[in-house]
Amino acid sequence: MCGITGWVDYGRDLAAERETVAAMTATMACRGPDASGMWFDRHAAFGHRRLAIIDLELGTQPMTAEAGGTVALTYSGEVYNFAELRAELQTRGHRFTTNSDTEVVLRGYLEWGTGLAERLNGMYAFAIWDPREERLVLIRDRMGIKPLYYSPHGDGLLFGSEPKSILAHPEIRPVVETDGLRELLSFTKNPGQAVWAGMREVEPGTVVTLDRTGLKVRRYWQLQPAEHADDIGVTVQHVRELLDDIVRRQLVADVPRCVLLSGGLDSSVITALAARQLADQDERVRSFAVDFVGQEDNFVPDALRATPDAPYVRDVHQHVGSLHQDIVLDSAELADPAVRRTVVRARDLPTGLGDMDGSLYLLFRAIRERSTVALSGESADEVFGGYAWFHDPKVQQADTFPWLARRLQSGERGVSQIFAEGVRSSLDLATHLRDSYSAAVAEAGTRAGETEHERRMRVIGYLHLTRFVRILLDRKDRLSMATGLEVRVPFCDHRLVEYVYNTPWTTKTFDGREKSLLRAAARDVLPVSVAERVKSPYPSTQDPKYLEALRDQVGDLLAAPAHPVFDLFDRGLLTGLLAREDTVPFLRPLVERVLNFATWFDLYSPELRVR
Template sequence: MCGIAGWIDYAGVGPDAEIIAERMNGAQYHRGPDGGGTWLSRFAVLAHRRLAVIDVQNGAQPMAFPGTPDSEARLVLTYNGELYNYRELRKELEARGHRFRTAGDTEVVLTAWAEWGPKAVERFNGIFAFAVWDAEDRALWLVRDHLGVKPLHYHRDGGRLVFGSEAKAVLAHPEVETAVDEDGLRQLALPLLKFPGANPYAGVAEVLPGHLLRFSADGVRTVRYWDIREHVVRQEPEEAPEAAAERLRELLQDTVARQTIADVPLCTFLSGGLDSSVVTAIANRLPRGRAVNSFSVDFTDAAGSADSRSALDRLHAREAAEHIGSEHANIVLDSALLADGGVRDGAVAARDLPNGFGDLDTSLLLLCREIRRHATVALSGEAADEILGGYLWFHEPRAVQARTFPWIADSPAHGYLHQRVLATLDPGLVRRLRLEEYLHDTYSSALAGLDFDPGIAPEERRHREIIHLAVTYFLPMLLDRNDRLSMSSGLEVRVPFCDHRVVEHVVALSSGTHNAGGREKGVLRDAASDLLPAGVLERKKSPYPTTPDPDYSRNLGKNLSEVLSDPPDGLADIFKAEMLDPERITDSARSHGLVSNFEGEVILNFASWMRQYRPRIAVH
């Protein structure tokens, strides 16, 4: 994985282009500590930071086609991602007369574009975000993978377009202001939703998953090359659960095999839950010559306990690892470090935003830092719950029946997190932002274009609607979180359940097949029936653990007292006055489940963001 950045300016990139490019590149150094480069022409600047994973010695970027002096380059590429079918595509391109100078996937992406143009992306299997400058057409193409696993931001101002993997790279350009308008505040007030194509920073957008964006002197044009809706609404003859499970197993085996290709150390996340255990078990059965390394997370206060959520995860992770045969390590995080202000600042900076989930974020940040000492690539079970209906809000009646996004419904299915965020905000701000109206309109737009067969049963239609909502508005939030917090340490996380072939197969299955045997994700349990011990195979969904240490709450209270004794400008414009009372906020938040201390975490995140980014917040 890597970081990409650059800009196109049809008035000319200017005399300071190289200095600006280095500044943008430097903002993303963490994404590519193994090397960097820039390419400049009269109208275009492309920059790259490299994390070497395949063909470590070669593959420097930006890369030109053909491989001739820059002045003769027809195409120039800066690329972030992994193309899992690059070997097959390389053979096909060689049969068409192309010759390769490197052994990695970057040159395959570039050569495929030279051969097939934008249609090349329809042949790609992988996770990617890249920019191609076409010197002949004087046009820039920005491309993002099917599910949006890899990020890609941009800012357009007339004849200039600035782009970068992360918002911080775009904001590093001197012509882009760090500002948040009312639309941005709405997004920040609704952190449990990732709005497709939007970003809270004013003027900053994101290339939509499954889309290409073309920028030229004529303006911007977008092209969709993949659409989840086509598969969610597809109603084919009912497939036997056994056949569906067999096909899922075949796809996962192929996907994991492709995603374990790397020239650097590789491992898996192993929480002891179903999804990560399936990925680890399949990876360990591959003919790699040694057992796969797996890692789980634990906390100091839970290390000797047998009844906390993290302790139960530890026991199940150990049970899974022993059955699978992986080389397993349980990483124990110190609760004092989790509450450290510097660690929080690191998590906020990694995400560029105050949206976060307290020690769920800081623990993932620290976990990735520790894993990076042992591996450069990790496989995760992320996305299985979204495509297979594994969350409680797929099943809890109040959440399912709500005329809104189920995970923010007024139900216990997601810990009332949405309601808890709103309860911290200044009521006048909530009214000015018209949040309820905004949510209603967003929800209606999210379901638009789902063209179901009129004869579909209401329960089946609703299940598929929720699958679509989860994949397009909830999963992107988690993918964004995982990418930022892992890449802040230069750790590449691959997600087999996001392979578009797996997604296409699974989301088209009926709810009955998803819940085969009366179990959530029953089809996956059947697909993995010979891979895992019974205790893990039949385990109910368990959320990512939070620290049970009461010292964490006490340290959080101390941090709040320090921050609120000298709050950053603008904090009081966002939160209720009583929410800025450290004693009240800490006492009221301590007893909640799912994410403890959540109200205090939200305020601390905003304070950290305001201090670090100093955004201009414009609310009329």
């Protein structure tokens, strides 16, 4: 895993811009702590920071090959079918000097051009400069696991794994306009929207090319409705076969590996399958879990979490014989402003999930001291329909994004309620969300012979796989790469996603439970307690000291009325909410967001242009 950046400009000699490219590359240091490299042509410059995973000695980048000129590649990610592709390319006359998947991607481009994208299985984002046509090629994986951004500039464009690399260019200003601020607050991921003015995100499953004739975008993959002819037994068997193959491929690495274990169904399945496969190599799987001081002893059930994770983590650890370690955090760590600064800096934006972001970063940081690659159960809920709101008839019929419908039903109020009046009226978030929702539903298409309920449930799945999961994947990528840890997501393998997406809802819930297919496919490798456990989200601290610390920090912020965050928030409304007792149920997420915004202003000094 790595960080990439670059600059193409047909009107400049970029060999003279080494200092700027070096500054852009330096912003990716956390993503690639093992090595740094740059490459220059007259009109193209690439930067790369490397996290060495496969072929530690020879897989350096940017990587080049001669083919009527020097073709250059800067690449981030992992291609899990690189061995098969390498063998095929060798039969076509290609000779390899490394064992890395990077060289397979480069040689694959020389053989198939941009058609290479359809052949890759993995998580990847990369750029190729082809001097034969003076063409830049940007390619991103199907599910959007690895990030990639670009910004048209001058007679070309800038690109990078994260916005911070583009913002490091001295001619780019950190501006956020109305649509960008709407995106920050809507808790959905509109395709291509990068928040920062003038910047775009390469959409998942997309090839972007730039040459002297202009910019072109081609979608090489997207979810399509298709008939599912397999019965329940065959479907369960095929899901298991896919999972076995996916986990086998994603365990390949030349560095220490581990799994993230929460005690939930998803992470437990990955842990158990990894343990079984590593046992064949006389190796024990290493597992890590996050917990909080006193959480198990003082746990109070709520609407989202009926049980603490720790007992189920122990059951899985003992069942599969993993080498396990709990990473136990306290409220002081979670509330530490330094941690918040690191999280906001990692994400480039004041978005987030409060203490769940901080704890995830601290978990990754602790794991990185012992391992370089981790497998995660992320995205199983979106693929198999695991969230509670999938099964709520009111949410199923709601005319908005399902995860937002659930929040509206609960009476939860967002941070926009304390925006300055002029900002709030200019944003018109209700219209923005309505338009975004309509566009997303229209994309999902129709399938002949579907009942209305089956179509509705397929559409809900589509919304999660194209609008919701990308928020979580981005969070996972940024916080893990901030520590130099590569996190792989087996449930995002496009073969599994395609197959389960088109499986009828009646089959996905054939036993009346959430994630019926996943339970059935992996029940034989799980302890009974976990196989029967009700869905529980990523853990959150229940320690009241955490909110107390946040209130103190907001108090300090209010004591600085000239802080630029109050160009956005109404200081009087915030003061009033802190003083009222009835605000306690929703106060914590609100003050977390306010503090994130304040930190963002401190770090980026963004210019807001809200009209």
